[in-house]
Amino acid sequence: MSQKKSSESILEVHFHGIADKGQCVGKSLTGETVFAVGPVPGDKALIKVFRKRKGFYKGQVMSYLSLSTNRVEPVCSHFAQCGGCKWQHLNYETQLEQKEKVVKDAISRIGKLSVDQWHPILKADPIYFYRNKMEFTFSNRRWLTDAEMAMGEDKFSPVLGFHPPGAFDKVIDIQHCSLQQEPANHIRNTIRTIAYSQELSFYDPRNHEGFLRTLLLRVTTLGEIMVVIAFGENDAKKISLFLDEVKTALPEITSLFFCVNTKMNDSLYDLEMHHLAGKTSIHERLGHVTYKIGPKSFFQTNTRQAVNLYNIVKEFANLTGSEIVYDLYTGLGSIALYLAANAKHIIGIEEIPAAIEDAKVNAKDNNIENVDFIAGDVRFLFHSELIQQFGKPDLIITDPPRAGMHPDVVAVLLAVAAPKIVYVSCDPATHARDLNILSEKYHILQMQAVDMFPHTHHIENVALLSLK
Numbered sequence: 001m002s003q004k005k006s007s008e009s010i011l012e013v014h015f016h017g018i019a020d021k022g023q024c025v026g027k028s029l030t031g032e033t034v035f036a037v038g039p040v041p042g043d044k045a046l047i048k049v050f051r052k053r054k055g056f057y058k059g060q061v062m063s064y065l066s067l068s069t070n071r072v073e074p075v076c077s078h079f080a081q082c083g084g085c086k087w088q089h090l091n092y093e094t095q096l097e098q099k100e101k102v103v104k105d106a107i108s109r110i111g112k113l114s115v116d117q118w119h120p121i122l123k124a125d126p127i128y129f130y131r132n133k134m135e136f137t138f139s140n141r142r143w144l145t146d147a148e149m150a151m152g153e154d155k156f157s158p159v160l161g162f163h164p165p166g167a168f169d170k171v172i173d174i175q176h177c178s179l180q181q182e183p184a185n186h187i188r189n190t191i192r193t194i195a196y197s198q199e200l201s202f203y204d205p206r207n208h209e210g211f212l213r214t215l216l217l218r219v220t221t222l223g224e225i226m227v228v229i230a231f232g233e234n235d236a237k238k239i240s241l242f243l244d245e246v247k248t249a250l251p252e253i254t255s256l257f258f259c260v261n262t263k264m265n266d267s268l269y270d271l272e273m274h275h276l277a278g279k280t281s282i283h284e285r286l287g288h289v290t291y292k293i294g295p296k297s298f299f300q301t302n303t304r305q306a307v308n309l310y311n312i313v314k315e316f317a318n319l320t321g322s323e324i325v326y327d328l329y330t331g332l333g334s335i336a337l338y339l340a341a342n343a344k345h346i347i348g349i350e351e352i353p354a355a356i357e358d359a360k361v362n363a364k365d366n367n368i369e370n371v372d373f374i375a376g377d378v379r380f381l382f383h384s385e386l387i388q389q390f391g392k393p394d395l396i397i398t399d400p401p402r403a404g405m406h407p408d409v410v411a412v413l414l415a416v417a418a419p420k421i422v423y424v425s426c427d428p429a430t431h432a433r434d435l436n437i438l439s440e441k442y443h444i445l446q447m448q449a450v451d452m453f454p455h456t457h458h459i460e461n462v463a464l465l466s467l468k
Contacts, residue, residue, distance in 0.1 A: 011034060014043075015039040015040065015045070017041055018087070021457060026039070028057075034059055035056060036058070038061045040068050042068025045062070045065060046062040070094040075088055077175070078177070084162055084179065088455045095451070103428045103461050106429050106432040109432075115444045115445075115463075117445065118447055119312075122449070124302065124453075125305075128178045128454070130305065132218055134177065134217050136161055138213055139160075140158055140202045141206075159172070169206050183225070187227065198238075211232055211235065221284065222282075227256050229243070229257075230261045239260075253278060269354070287338060288338075290362075290365065297358050298358075300452075309462070319343050322394075323343050324345050325343045325345070325395045326348075326396045328400070330348030332362065333350075333355075333360075341368075345371070349378050350375060351376065359371075379409050396422075398421065398423050401426070404427065404434050410438060414437075419467050420464065420465065421465040422462065424461075428459060435463060442466060447461065448461070449462075
């Protein structure tokens with residue numbers, strides 16, 4: 001079949017599984033593997049193919065022939081446009097089954113590995129209003145639905161919300177989000193109303209101009225709230241007038257910060273933060289450990305499920321109090337601090353200096369003295385000299401980003417040959433890749449997937465490795 005012909009194909013597809021970025025995967029009647037956004041496992045649909053790659057097609061739904069019994073009505077009114085929650089239209093039990101299948105397929109097909117004991121995937125509770133941090137964008141261009149465009153509605157209107165997939169210059173005006181607990185919706189909507197009343201300009205991402213740019217909201221399970229507003233213009237008078245009204249209208253805000261961002265990107269981590277009102281930090285608790293969180297702090301986004309994740313790490317580690325533990329990619333030391341009472345000494349390594357500073361503060365605030373936190377790239381720090389300084393590890397915990405571990409780090413793990421490794425991963429494919437390399441000296445005793453982010457394709461997975 002030629003490329004031109006395939007790009008015009010209409011295929012009948014039976015969908016059977018979930019894939020990356022909210023795609024559903026299925027098989028056509030003639031055996032082609034097809035990916036599309038919109039269907040759920042169990043749907044049958046006519047798909048118009050718009051892209052052909054070696055071994056698979058990508059397409060869009062022309063019409064549904066039959067709908068899956070696993071479909072449910074999405075909770076969020078913005079679901080069809082937003083894209084933040086890819087699977088609200090799929091019942092939660094099926095989401096769990098599909099996520100567990102993704103992990104097992106990756107381990108067996110990519111890693112070509114066997115696992116001594118699989119534990120059932122750990123479900124989240126609650127499955128809505130679970131995020132402690134959300135970031136929203138002010139924009140002068142509103143995303144319009146097909147119906148709104150047909151009615152001739154104006155896209156040039158100030159909105160506060162999320163970018164839909166693939167649209168850097170437009171934003172969906174979010175009235176109610178089901179990901180973050182109240183008073184998050186009330187705070188966001190009030191801030192928008194104040195901006196309207198003061199007739200302030202919202203950011204134009206095409207021309208890189210406008211007064212209001214981004215809003216960061218943190219809401220902890222301890223009832224503390226942090227708001228960080230980024231302005232695109234350094235107008236002290238307008239900033240003061242706006243924030244004074246925000247402070248008056250929203251006395252529930254525990255900690256209020258602002259910054260001025262005139263860069264070409266929205267990242268806040270290289271900007272100076274200005275503390276305006278309330279406390280300079282808020283607090284969150286994971287089990288027995290309390291964490292101080294600042295405007296730039298890195299922290300597990302799902303507090304309640306993070307406790308369950310760390311309990312699995314703790315169970316797999318099975319520490320007796322005499323072990324030397326290295327915690328690679330430690331972040332602000334959340335796992336290290338959580339396990340410190342069960343180990344002799346824990347050494348945490350993290351590339352981001354600000355996260356390490358947070359880790360040190362949190363260790364001090366919790367009177368935890370048997371931890372050391374070191375700032376630097378794991379690839380260059382975790383070597384023989386460090387091990388000579390702190391001692392040979394009895395256990396290595398590694399929790400890398402989605403890209404997994406650098407080959408040099410994996411090589412060091414093999415050379416160090418610690419008796420046990422607990423590998424926490426947020427990407428099944430890179431997890432399987434790294435585990436395959438480690439299988440030269442290790443076998444997998446236990447594995448358990450954890451659903452940290454319901455209604456999304458993201459999956460956390462924990463593996464316990466034992467030296468052969």
